[in-house]
Amino acid sequence: MLNIVLFGPPGAGKGTQSQNLIDKYQLKHLSTGDIFRANIKGETELGKLAKSYIDKGALVPDEVTINMLKSELDNNPQAKGFIFDGFPRTIAQAQALDSLLSSMDTSISLMLALEVPEAELKERLLKRAETSGRSDDADPAIIANRIATYNKETAPVKSFYQEQNKLHEIVGTGSIEEISERLYNAIDQH
Ligand code: ADP
Numbered sequence: 001m002l003n004i005v006l007f008g009p010p011g012a013g014k015g016t017q018s019q020n021l022i023d024k025y026q027l028k029h030l031s032t033g034d035i036f037r038a039n040i041k042g043e044t045e046l047g048k049l050a051k052s053y054i055d056k057g058a059l060v061p062d063e064v065t066i067n068m069l070k071s072e073l074d075n076n077p078q079a080k081g082f083i084f085d086g087f088p089r090t091i092a093q094a095q096a097l098d099s100l101l102s103s104m105d106t107s108i109s110l111m112l113a114l115e116v117p118e119a120e121l122k123e124r125l126l127k128r129a130e131t132s133g134r135s136d137d138a139d140p141a142i143i144a145n146r147i148a149t150y151n152k153e154t155a156p157v158k159s160f161y162q163e164q165n166k167l168h169e170i171v172g173t174g175s176i177e178e179i180s181e182r183l184y185n186a187i188d189q190h
Contacts, residue, residue, distance in 0.1 A: 001106045002027060002081035004187070005088070007158065008114030009150045010143070011121040011128070012172050013179060017114070018085045020180045025187065028079040030072050032065060032087040037134075054136055057145030059089055059153060066096045073100055081109075089154045094161070110190045111161040112183055114172035118147060 002025055006014045015031065022029045036054060039047030046068065053060045069087055076082075088094040101107050116124075122143055129137035136142050161167045168186040172179060 001079075001109070002187070003084070003101065003106060003108050004082070005084045005108055005111040005161065006114070007111050008172060009116065009118075009121055009154075010146045011124040012114040012116045013124075013176070014085045014114065016176060017179060017183055018083050020176075021083055021183060021187075024184065025081065027081045027083045028076050029083050029085060030069065030087065031085040032060075032069065032089075033085075035068060035072065036060065055142075057136060057142040057149060059149060062090055062092045062096075065089075066093060069093075069097070070100055073104065084108075088157055089150075091156055091160055094157050108161070108164075108166060110166050110168055110187070111158070112186055113158055113167060113169050114179070115169055116172040120173065121147065 004021065004027065006018055006021070008014055015034075018029050018031065021027060036047070036050040040051050040054075041047070046064070049064060050060045059065075065087065073082075084097070088097050098107070122140070125137045125143050126140070128134070136146065158167060168190070170179065170182045170186060
C-alpha cells in the first residue's frame, strides 16, 4: 500500500494537491476537514460537535477525530492506499494512526510537508473565503487562531515522522503544476 500524509498549515494547498495525487496514484482521499464539513451540512451529532470547535479555529478533540478516522479506514477495505489530508494534526493522532495501520498490516509510507510562508497563507485563506463559503476562512481573527493552533499542536507532528525518516519537505509556492511535480518526484523516489 502507498499511504501518504499530506501535511501543512491551513492554506498550504493540501486539498488542491490531494486531487492531483489521488488521480495519479489511485488513492483513497481522507480529508478530516471535508468529513467534518459534510457532517455539519448534514446536521449530524458529530457535525454539531465539530462546528463548535471549527468556528473558533480550534481542533476537534482527538478522541472524536480518531474514532471518525478509524471508521473511514474500516469502510474502505479495498483501498490501494490512502492520502491523509488534515490528519494527523496532533502527536496523539499520529500515534493512533500508526497503531490503526499496523493492525491492518500496513504503515505510513511517507509524509509530504508543504512549506508556505505565513503571510502568503493568510492571503490565500482570505481569497479562498470569497468562493469557499467557509466562515473559518473569512475572519482574520479565526485564521490567526488556526495558524497559532497549527504552530503549537500540529507542527510537532513533523518531527514524529522525521524520527521515522519519512519526512519530505516540499516548497509549497509557485504554480499548482510545479508543486504537483515536486510531490510526484518525492513519491516516486521515496
Ligand atoms: P485547513 O487545513 O485549511 O485548516 P481543514 O479543512 O483541514 O482546513 O480543517 C478545517 C478545521 O477542521 C480545522 O481548523 C479543525 O477545526 C478541524 N479539523 C480538521 N482536521 C482535524 C483533525 N485531524 N483534528 C482536529 N480537528 C480537525
